[in-house]
Amino acid sequence: MSIPMTAPEVLDREFLEIRAKVLELAASFDRLHRAEGVVAGDPRLSLIHEALDVLQVEADDRAEQVQLIFSLHYDDDWQQKFDMASGQ
Amino acid sequence: MYYIDPHIHMVSRTTDDYETLAKMGCVGLSEPAFWAGFDRGSVDSFRDYFRQLTDFERKRAAQYGIQHFTWLCINAKEAENVSLSREVIAMIPEFLNEPNVLGIGEIGLNKNTKNEATIFVEHLELAIQYNQQILIHTPHLADKYQGTRMILDMLCDDTRIDRSRVLVDHVEEHTVRHVLDEGFWAGMTLYPVSKCTPQRACDMIEMYGPERLLVNSAGDWGPSKPTAVPDFIFEMRRRGHSESLIRKVVYENPVQFFSQSQGFKFTAPDASVTTANS
Incomplete structure (x- = not known):
């Protein structure tokens, strides 16, 4: 069984979601870096x-x-x- | 679309939730016995809980046209108390002939300890002795892979177990293949943070096909969403999957699995009655 959508359709649908998730990760790492302690x-x-x-x-x-x-x-x-x- | 939620803890939910589920298309559900959020102190606590599952919840669901089924056990967290667990296991047969009981569950492992494994095997003995179906909880997060493999070892070691009558729940990407390859049913739980999302459940349907796969919400007293199965239906539709495929996963598969239990006397929305082994 496969996904009915084409790869470009998946990217169209999910680009903003992926972007947002990567951004959340980046912000989490920034937060870790800013905080005191090691x-x-x-x-x-x-x-x-x-x-x-x-x-x-x-x-x-x-x-x-x-x-x-x-x-x-x-x-x-x-x-x-x-x-x-x-x-x- | 009509659907059945095969794993949801309605004792933790409000009557409003029953109404919402009914409006979303839920026509049946099954409620495994689970942890109340605290360790219970006596076998009578479990006796009262089983009365709630076999009597009160069945009636509460029926008010909204939802058929309620249940599974009985002492859960893996409380299985650390071996003596209490044995008292509960000895008491369970009092309830096995109640009209909505499907079997023994959700048994399983939590932290993958020796005591949990011991009580898991004793539950299997009970299920075999009374010819009951089995519903299994697999651990969360880091413990899941190890615990699922241990559970499969114990199940596969026992040749008396009919694998087509066992559901191993809360599978994710790293455990689903192991469960299906051994011939068991697998349940995907749509649960925030610690389990699976509707999107990832759709991915697993696409990767493994719809056979012997179920989708549930496991709605309970923690952060959870009792309408998660409709979220899965919506995601499948957004991807362009057929209505017949979606219906198979959320309705026909639960009916097929539960129909192996003598306690599954289900009236379908079109009024045909599905009874055990029909």
Whole structure:
């Protein structure tokens, strides 16, 4: 299944929304910069920068990639660590 | 367009909201048991809550032509209290034959702890024992991916579970594929900040198709919008999707999924009655 709209139609519809969202991000970073104190070592800021990098790379799964950046790691032997039996 | 909201917490909403939902085209909804915003202290608190879900809310909805269905459990937040959880699980069968009960839910994980996982598995046992459908909550934000994978591990480990009778809710871009690939139903929750937007839900319909996908508002006592499903309908129309596709997602899919429950005796707006397994 695909989106019924063409790429130019999507851009026409969403250009101002995208512009506004980028502007909000820019203003948030300005606010952080203006405020007193230091957050340079805060791991959340690293995640934000990592996510921003994803946006610049051509791909059709950028939303998924950004979600994974902000997600805890999944460990597939968690049941052993919890001492929980698997299988019925 | 008629629609069904498959996940909304009407105990937290006003009667005016029922009227608004009816005016927007809502003809049915299902209300999973959830966290009240505070931890309840006894099994009798849950007994009263289940009376509210199976009796009062059903009647309140009916005043506006909305058919109300519900799911019963102790939610993942309160599952940290294992002894209370076991008392609640033992009490749930008192209500399973009430006319609007669809199954066990919303069970799941919150912070992905051992206690939560233990009580999740005990809920699965209850559902299997009483041949109930299952509705599952997946965690929020950073915990979602890990918690969803853990939930799928527990579900897939148990060969007695019929995957077509299980709905894994609150999926987003990083979890929807895992849920659908394992044969379960997936629900997209339109909820500000912590879950999904109508636009992103439309994206996922376009990427994965409409099969086994549901859209809900999860309207509750927090910041949420009970009319979020009409927002999704509007966004689908703006993109040029067909009315038949939209209707499949917001009406036919919930009917198909819920029809597997003995408690789903639904009168369609055209007056034909949909009963369990029809």
